[in-house]
Amino acid sequence: MIQLHNVEKVYEGHVEIPVLYDVNLTVESGDFMAIMGPSGSGKSTLMNIIGFLDRPSTGEYFFDGEDVSQVNDNQLAQLRNQSVGFVFQQFQLLPRLSALQNVELPLIYAGVGKGERLKRAQAALEKVGLGDRVSHLPNQLSGGQKQRVAIARAMINEPKLILADEPTGALDTKSGEQIMDLFRQLNNEGTTIILVTHEAEIAEYARRLIIIRDGKILEDRRQAV
Numbered sequence: 001m002i003q004l005h006n007v008e009k010v011y012e013g014h015v016e017i018p019v020l021y022d023v024n025l026t027v028e029s030g031d032f033m034a035i036m037g038p039s040g041s042g043k044s045t046l047m048n049i050i051g052f053l054d055r056p057s058t059g060e061y062f063f064d065g066e067d068v069s070q071v072n073d074n075q076l077a078q079l080r081n082q083s084v085g086f087v088f089q090q091f092q093l094l095p096r097l098s099a100l101q102n103v104e105l106p107l108i109y110a111g112v113g114k115g116e117r118l119k120r121a122q123a124a125l126e127k128v129g130l131g132d133r134v135s136h137l138p139n140q141l142s143g144g145q146k147q148r149v150a151i152a153r154a155m156i157n158e159p160k161l162i163l164a165d166e167p168t169g170a171l172d173t174k175s176g177e178q179i180m181d182l183f184r185q186l187n188n189e190g191t192t193i194i195l196v197t198h199e200a201e202i203a204e205y206a207r208r209l210i211i212i213r214d215g216k217i218l219e220d221r222r223q224a225v
Helices: 043-050 073-083 099-109 114-127 143-155 173-188
Strands: 002-011 017-027 032-036 058-063 084-088 161-165 192-196 208-213 216-222
Touching (some): 017 043, 017 216, 032 043, 043 161, 143 173, 161 173, 173 192
Parallel strands (some): 032 192, 032 208, 084 161
Antiparallel strands (some): 002 058, 208 216
């Protein structure tokens, strides 16, 4: 599904800042991978490249067999909308929109009609256990509920891949466990999941662990789950 060949990333400015060095990585469809590393290790940059939010400075990136290193910005945006769902530490919900309206946003960008949008958004919220919270605004929800809304939004387009950047970082332990159980359920249903985390106990939910430091992958191993 994903193949990175000799990928490097350098941020240009008054001084060049190298972030990733010679990264080679293959992710199979249906994988569940955790990326761990200290702050500044390059893990978020790696995730941004995988999610078409950034481009490698050098190297090749193949997604479903297509070299996406050279595609234009419009094509990248289309890939993001159709193939990738994003979940962030701070939820990134629009405060004046209800849970249902937040979840349907990707479908609006995809040009889906209103009736179908509402039907699918309702179903997504029910799947994450929030069928009775569709009209609630984000400030009327707990942290765990906000993250479940974010996951419902991420999966609304039935993406092949969900990327989660510190998805439990703003949650208490119990809520974090519930979120990880939900990711595990989605993965068991066939969705490929890649998450960035600082927490070893969260990384243990994944089938595969990547350790990155100073822009290089130091370890890549399978885990018993």
